[in-house]
Amino acid sequence: MPKSATSDKKLIASAMAAAPTAIAKGATIVVMEADGKLRTLRKGTNGFTCMPDNPATPGPDPMCMDKNAMEWVGAWVEHKAPAVGKVGFMYMLAGGTDASNTDPYATKPTAGNHWIKTGPHVMVVGADANFYDQYPKSADPDTKQPYVMWSGTPYQHLMAPVR
Secondary structure, X not given: OOHHHHHHHHHHHHXXXXXXXXXXXXXXXXXXXXXXXXXXXXXXXXXXXXXXXXXXXXXXXXXEEOHHHHHHHHHHHOOOOOOOOOOEEEEXXXXXXXXXXXXXXXXOOOOOOOEEOOOOEEEEEOOOHHHHOOOOOOOOOOOOOOXXXXXXXXXXEEEEEOO
């Protein structure tokens, strides 16, 4: 088997680890290339898109999202404001370790960026600000309970643990 086909199989397996099997098996699988463009590894049928672990980040972070969440991620990646009130849902069932809870663009821990580890979780993105007001917004949250990540930024979202 050619090396790229073997690599693509590993990327697909990583991406599928993000969501329940019933979602992952019908999801489109994409990978972000070095130039920031998405390459489709497998076309899906259920409206979800899964991405494999990003090897540039310290911990596992494959994700799987619906159409609205995919648009939200696109806005975050491009440093643009996401659509407000266009609610999206994401799975990160492999966890999302080593991320700043306050800085959407932090690439490594610093004394002030509140680096945290999160286990398996789901996310709600793109909701109106008042939705997030009903959840804790601490810079150093209890990750065993729902909380708001990146509070006060255009990318604030609800993190809900799944254990």
